[in-house]
Amino acid sequence: MRASVDSISKLLYITILLLIITISTAVDIINTTQSIKDGDSMASADGSFKMGFFSPGSSKNRYLGIWYNKVSVMTVVWVANRETPLTNSSGVLKITGEGILELLNQNGSIIWSTNSSGSARNPVAQLLDSGNLVVKEDGDDDLENSLWQSFDYPCDTLLPGMKMGRDLITGFDRYLSSWKSPDDPSRGNFTFRNDPSGHPEQILTENSIVRYRSGPWNGLRFSGVPELRPNTLYKFEFVFNDKEIYYRYQLLNNSILSRLVLTENGNLQRFTWTDQTDVWAFYLALFDDYCSRYALCGAYGSCDITSSPVCGCLKGFLPKVPKDWDMVDWSDGCARRTALNCSGDGFQKYSGVKLPDIRKSWLNKNMNLEECKSMCMKNCSCTAYANLDIREGGSGCLLWFSELIDMRQLNENGQDIYIRMAASELDHDVDVRIDSKSNKAKQMRIIVISVVTTGMLLLGLVMVLILWKKKQKKGSKLFNLQKLTIFLSHCYFSTLNCDL
Incomplete structure (x- = not known):
């Protein structure tokens, strides 16, 4: 009997130990038997990003989102239920056997869910170190085989590795859309996307009105964005072929945090995190002048x-x-x-x-x-x-x-x-x-010619006065005004040939 109890105790100990090991090594994954409740969170393997429930600004509404985990300022990069907030802390995230993420409210009603491009025998949801939430077959790390990923549904932030563009086969479009306000992550008035009409370019629209366009891609950059050039922070690429059009960037140093954000005011700005000051430092804006x-x-x-x-x-x-x-x-x-x-x-x-x-x-x-x-x-x-x-x-x-x-x-x-x-x-x-440039050049030539001519006349006049003064010192009769005028005229018409 004693031996039987000892065997059960050992089995229970081993089970608990395995459970602890599983939890500690798989904190970035949930499967069909697990869930995330409000108050719980899930972090990526290296701790760069965290997913859980939050309330933006002064709002009391609750949202499921992803944010930077290693910065002191709460910085949300993606929101699941941005159009359907929870009004209390009853939210629960689950993954079904068909590989679909479902966000449930206190009544068990689905307020947000994903779609699926396929099926999996053992579907899991994993938060990657890139900040990408992926639904996939357990053990399959090829993103091309994923059933769904949050990188395909950007909000207001473009992260490194995230594509902004269009699948030309299916018509699926990935684009940025601003928050309505700092307290409300629902879609605001501004969107920033690749426009495939003609040769692809990036356009910013306010509702349906075009407010900015980047100019077409010319092999090196968008023709109207001189700021987009090789730098020490990130590299970028633009892909345009028969299957897809997209822009994306990668950081050259993964220890640096940088994000591209479409603000609620319609500004597209890049920020980098500064540890010394604990702030997101402004790096550049893509449209910041008249x-x-x-x-x-x-x-x-x-x-x-x-x-x-x-x-x-x-x-x-x-x-x-x-x-x-x-x-x-x-x-x-x-x-x-x-x-x-x-x-x-x-x-x-x-x-x-x-x-x-x-x-x-x-x-x-x-x-x-x-x-x-x-x-x-x-x-x-x-x-x-x-x-x-x-x-x-x-x-x-x-x-x-x-x-x-x-x-x-x-x-x-x-x-x-x-x-x-x-x-x-x-x-x-x-x-x-443009004409204004031409006019400026003409005006500058006129000014230069006028200045030079005036300078020469003044120099000539000074020389004449010096010669006249020398003439007076020789004891000659003082010139009166009339004689001086005749003298100057003589000098001028003889090209200053005044041999006194």
Whole structure:
């Protein structure tokens, strides 16, 4: 009998020990027999991220979310039930035998759930060190085989490794959407996504109104985002093929925390965590100046943040409604000074610009620039052309068939575009920017010439006065005013040949 009791005790001890080991080594995973209740949490294996229930700001509502675990400031990066908050602390998260996550309220009703792209014999939900919550077959670490993942459903934050883009086969779209307020994580007014119309570019919309566009991808960066360049913090990539379009970034040093956030005010900002000060330090903003506003200067207008006013017409164009421009309203844009006649037109090169809106453009990846020009010339509706890719001397072709909208002068890291113009408006072999730049150059030349001429006249006058004074010292009769005038006239018309 004693031996039997000892055997049961040993078996119980081993069971408890195995349970403890399982819990301690699998804190980042729940299976179909486990759940997460309000007050519980689940951390990723390296402790970088935590998942549980929280209340944002001053709100009393409860949400299931994921946040940074190693920073002192509560920073939520993903919210499950952002549109259907819990009103108390009764929430429970479970995973079903079909591999579906379900969030239940106090009545056992499902207020949020995932879908599933397949099935699994032993489905589990795991919080990865990247901050990605994944539903998968237990033991299968290939994300391509996952049934569902939170990275496919971003909220307001783009984390390293997260794709922002579209599956061209299924139409599935991954994009950022702002919180409504710091107290309310439901969808706000702003979204930031890749627009596949024409050649892909990133656009910010407020409700359905475009507020910002990045310009098309040119092989190195989006043409209107000079800030997007190689740096010591992160590397980025843009993939565009027959199956998908997406942008993503990876940190070069995994010990650094950095996130890209779409704020409730419609600002896209990057922050990095600073241990010394315990704050998220501002790193950069993608649209933080007046010229970032979509179509600020209207059709055939160009914005230059270094000019005043910032809007000007492209060379060969004039304000469509001059009185509105005088009132600093540029929305009507500019009109051609000389109408096109198709057969006699040419193309003017504009350098260092953000390419115009491409949603009504046409592209060909295989054409060179000369072929691109020829195709545009043959079509009287074609208004401009440019290289699709600027690497290695340029390749590919972009054609525009509408008014050119939302251009800006960048100079550094800008791009070349060739705009259709009447022959009389062409400046052969000269790169032009915008009229305001040309006017500035003319004004500067006039100022320089005026200053130099005035300086020479003053210098000549000083020399004449010195010679006149020397003449007086020789004992000659003092010149009166009339004689001085005659003397100066003589010197001037004889090109200062005053041998006294």
